[in-house]
Amino acid sequence: MYLDPLDEPVPRSVPRTPESVWDYPRPPVVREDDRDVRVECAGRVVAETRRALRVLETSHPPVFYIPPQDVRTDLLFPAVAGRTRCEWKGSARYWDVIVGDDVRARAAWSYPRPEPGYAPLADFFAFYPSRMDRCTVDGEEVAAQEGDFYGGWITAEVRGPFKGAPGTHLW
Numbered sequence: 720m721y722l723d724p725l726d727e728p729v730p731r732s733v734p735r736t737p738e739s740v741w742d743y744p745r746p747p748v749v750r751e752d753d754r755d756v757r758v759e760c761a762g763r764v765v766a767e768t769r770r771a772l773r774v775l776e777t778s779h780p781p782v783f784y785i786p787p788q789d790v791r792t793d794l795l796f797p798a799v800a801g802r803t804r805c806e807w808k809g810s811a812r813y814w815d816v817i818v819g820d821d822v823r824a825r826a827a828w829s830y831p832r833p834e835p836g837y838a839p840l841a842d843f844f845a846f847y848p849s850r851m852d853r854c855t856v857d858g859e860e861v862a863a864q865e866g867d868f869y870g871g872w873i874t875a876e877v878r879g880p881f882k883g884a885p886g887t888h889l890w
Contacts, residue, residue, distance in 0.1 A: 735876040740778055746807045747776030749784075749839055756783050758846045759853040760826070761818035766790040766846065772839055774808075778882040780864050780871030783856070784843035794818055795844070798825045809834040814844070816851070826850035828870070848872055 752773040758766040768789035773781045798813035805811065814827040827846045830837065847870040848854040849863035856874050864871030866883035873881070881887075 737876050737878055739878045740776075740780060740881060743775040743777050743779070745777040746836075747774050747779075749774055749837060752783065754857040755855070756785060757853075757855045758785070758851050759855075760794075760816050760823060760851045761821040762852075763791065763794065763818050765794055765816060765818075765851070766844065772843060774840070776807075778880075778887075779869060780873045780877050780879070780881055782845050782870050783872055784840055784845045787842050787844065790844050795827060800825060805830075807834065808837045808840060816846075823850045845870055 750773045752771045753769050754771070756766070756768050756771040757764060766785045766789055768785045770786050770789065772784040774784065775781055794816055795814040796817055798815050800813065802813065803811050808830050809832060810830070811828045812831055813825040814829065816823040816826040825847075827844050829842055829844050830840045831842060833840045846854060847863065848861050849867075849870075854861045854872060856872065859874055862873040864873060864881055864883045865885075866887075869883045871881065871883070873879075
């Protein structure tokens with residue numbers, strides 16, 4: 720299993736140590752993260768947790784996965800357009816986020832039956848920050864990873880360059 724819990728939580732008052740995505744492993748690892756992770760769309764909080772899982776993979780900003788109990792699943796609907804497959808995590812299912820008349824197509828994804836090494840991700844939800852109005856980690860607004868496929872969350876401690884921008888496809 721690739722779940723790699725932190726030995727001791729980082730106190731919120733201490734700045735986090737910078738992390739280079741080039742130091743992240745391949746295959747990716749899953750780590751627990753107790754920071755406040757929040758997703759907002761169309762004036763609503765769609766998800767908020769202190770029980771996120773963070774996936775770290777070489778060349779990618781982290782992706783935060785939120786437990787279903789901390790997601791407004793009544794605002795998520797199965798996306799019409801297909802699935803993708805990650806060589807490590809398995810087949811992803813995509814979700815539209817719908818708040819009233821505001822539809823954000825394929826704005827979230829999950830792994831209903833992840834590969835055995837990634838079982839902790841089962842049914843957790845990840846959100847594309849580029850498709851939401853605001854995503855934060857401990858109050859810090861994240862920047863979205865470039866491109867329309869990867870869903871990394873860039874915070875102040877994360878250093879690139881990051882895969883996803885034009886010309887990085889074969890990295």
